[in-house]
Amino acid sequence: MRPIGSLSVAAAVGFLLLTPALAEADPAALIQERQEFMKELGSNLKAIRDYVQQGTGSPEEVAEAARHIGERADEIPDLFPEGTGMNEVDIETGARPEIWEDPEDFAAKAASLREAALNFADQAEQNGDDRATMGRGLATLGRDGCGACHQVYREDLD
Amino acid sequence: MRRLALWLASALSCCAFAASAQEAEEITDPQLERGRAVFIAASCEGCHTAPDDGVFLAGGRAITSPFGTFYSPNITPDRETGLGDWSEEDFARALREGRSPAGEPYYPAFPYTSYTGMSDEDVAALWAYLQSVEAVEAPNREHELKFPFGFRLLLEPWRWMNFKEGRFTPDPALNEQQARGAYLVEVLGHCSECHSPRNRLGALDPDRRLAGTASGPDGRRVSNITPHADGIGDWSEGDITYFLETGFTPEFDYVGGAMVEVVELSTSQMAPEDREAIAAYLKTLPPLPSD
Numbered sequence: 001m002r003p004i005g006s007l008s009v010a011a012a013v014g015f016l017l018l019t020p021a022l023a024e025a026d027p028a029a030l031i032q033e034r035q036e037f038m039k040e041l042g043s044n045l046k047a048i049r050d051y052v053q054q055g056t057g058s059p060e061e062v063a064e065a066a067r068h069i070g071e072r073a074d075e076i077p078d079l080f081p082e083g084t085g086m087n088e089v090d091i092e093t094g095a096r097p098e099i100w101e102d103p104e105d106f107a108a109k110a111a112s113l114r115e116a117a118l119n120f121a122d123q124a125e126q127n128g129d130d131r132a133t134m135g136r137g138l139a140t141l142g143r144d145g146c147g148a149c150h151q152v153y154r155e156d157l158d
Numbered sequence: 159m160r161r162l163a164l165w166l167a168s169a170l171s172c173c174a175f176a177a178s179a180q181e182a183e184e185i186t187d188p189q190l191e192r193g194r195a196v197f198i199a200a201s202c203e204g205c206h207t208a209p210d211d212g213v214f215l216a217g218g219r220a221i222t223s224p225f226g227t228f229y230s231p232n233i234t235p236d237r238e239t240g241l242g243d244w245s246e247e248d249f250a251r252a253l254r255e256g257r258s259p260a261g262e263p264y265y266p267a268f269p270y271t272s273y274t275g276m277s278d279e280d281v282a283a284l285w286a287y288l289q290s291v292e293a294v295e296a297p298n299r300e301h302e303l304k305f306p307f308g309f310r311l312l313l314e315p316w317r318w319m320n321f322k323e324g325r326f327t328p329d330p331a332l333n334e335q336q337a338r339g340a341y342l343v344e345v346l347g348h349c350s351e352c353h354s355p356r357n358r359l360g361a362l363d364p365d366r367r368l369a370g371t372a373s374g375p376d377g378r379r380v381s382n383i384t385p386h387a388d389g390i391g392d393w394s395e396g397d398i399t400y401f402l403e404t405g406f407t408p409e410f411d412y413v414g415g416a417m418v419e420v421v422e423l424s425t426s427q428m429a430p431e432d433r434e435a436i437a438a439y440l441k442t443l444p445p446l447p448s449d
Contacts, residue, residue: 038411039409042409042410042411043410045406045410046410049406049410094414138404139403139404139405139426142404142405142406142412143405143418143421143422143426146405146412147405147412147413147418147421147422148418150412150413150414150415150418151414151415151416151418151419154414154415155378155379155414155415156378156379156380156381156413156414156415156417157379157381
C-alpha cells in the first residue's frame with residue numbers, strides 16, 4: 001500500500017539516526033521532521049478512511065496501515081525535545097508548552113495511540129469486511145489515539 | 159481591555175478536558191428525544207460536568223481566567239442543589255435573559271448571549287430532558303473572582319452594551335437547510351463565542367464573526383471557519399461534515415484544543431443531517447482572512 005512505501009521506511013530510518021542530533025543542532029529541521037512524521041501517520045489514516053468510505057484497498061492493507069501507526073507511535077516522545085515548543089521557536093508549530101510540564105503524561109498519550117491503533121488493526125483483521133463498523137472504529141481511534149493528546153498538547157493552527 | 163477580551167474568551171471556554179460521557183439511554187418519549195438532541199447540539203455536558211469522572215451534569219468544572227475561577231453549577235433536578243425547584247419559566251429566563259430565578263445577572267461564561275435565540279420548542283424540550291436526568295446532590299461552589307469582578311452589578315453595563323436578547327431569525331436568503339445550520343452554529347452550538355475575535359470591550363466583533371482568533375479560550379488560537387483560504391475555503395461540505403463527525407481534517411490532521419471535546423460530546427453525536435446543515439451554512443458565510 002502506497003503510504004507505507006520505501007519513502008516512509010527511509011524517513012523512519014532517518015528519524016532513528018538523526019533525532020537526537022537534530023534536537024540540539026537545529027530545532028527547525030526537527031520540527032519539519034516531526035511535521036512530516038505526523039503527515040505520514042495522516043496518510044495512513046486517510047488510506048483507512050478511503051477503504052471505509054469507498055472500499056478502495058483491502059482489510060489486510062487497513063490492518064497493516066493501523067499497525068504501522070501503532071508501531072510508530074513509540075517515536076513520538078523523542079520527536080518533542082525541549083526547546084522545540086511553540087513559544088520557543090520562530091517557526092510555526094502547534095507544540096504546547098504543557099508537553100514539557102508533564103512529559104510522563106505526554107508519553108502516556110503516545111502509548112494510548114499505540115494501543116488504539118493496534119486494537120484497530122486487530123479489528124480490521126477479524127472484522128475488516130464490515131466497513132460500517134470499521135468506520136466507527138476509525139472515529140474511536142481518532143478520538144482516543146489522536147484527540148486525547150491534541151486536546152491538551154496541540155495548538156490549533158490556521 | 160485586552161485582558162477583558164481574553165478573560166471573556168477564557169470564561170467562555172466550556173471545554174478543556176473530556177468529561178465523562180453518559181451512555182445514551184433508550185429514549186422513547188419524542189419530547190425527551192428532542193430535548194437530548196438540543197442538549198447535544200448546545201454542548202451543555204462539557205461545562206456542566208467536572209473532568210475526570212465528574213458526576214453527569216452536577217457541575218463543579220473550573221473555568222479559569224485572569225479574573226479568577228468560575229465553577230459551573232449543578233443542573234441536575236436535585237431540589238436542594240440543582241434545578242429541582244425551578245419552574246420552566248425560570249429555566250427559559252436563564253437561557254434567554256441570562257438571569258437567575260432571583261433576577262441576578264449571570265456571568266457570560268454561560269453563553270446566554272447565543273442561547274437567547276433558542277426557539278420555544280427547544281427550550282421546552284431541553285427543560286424536559288434536564289428534568290429526566292438523575293438528580294444528584296452536589297452544592298454549587300462559589301466562583302473565586304478577584305476584586306472587583308465579584309460584584310455582579312458590574313455585569314449590568316456590560317450587558318447593556320453587549321447583550322441583545324431575542325429569538326433567532328435566519329437571513330431570508332438562506333434555504334431551509336442553511337437556515338437550520340445557521341441556528342445550530344449561531345444559537346445552540348454557540349460557535350461564535352470561541353471562533354470570533356472580540357473587540358476592546360469584550361464584545362464579538364460583528365465584522366469578523368467566525369474568522370478565528372489568536373486569543374481564544376485560555377489564550378489559545380481558535381481557527382477561522384469562514385470559507386476563506388485562511389479558513390476552510392478549500393474544504394468541501396463533505397469534508398466539513400466528516401470533520402464534525404470524526405475530528406479528522408481533509409489532510410487527515412486531527413483537531414486540537416477545546417474543539418476535541420466539542421467533537422466528542424456534541425458534533426459527533428448529532429444527527430447526520432444536522433452536521434450537513436452546519437456545513438451548508440458555513441459555506442454561505444462571507445470569506446474573511448485571519449488576523
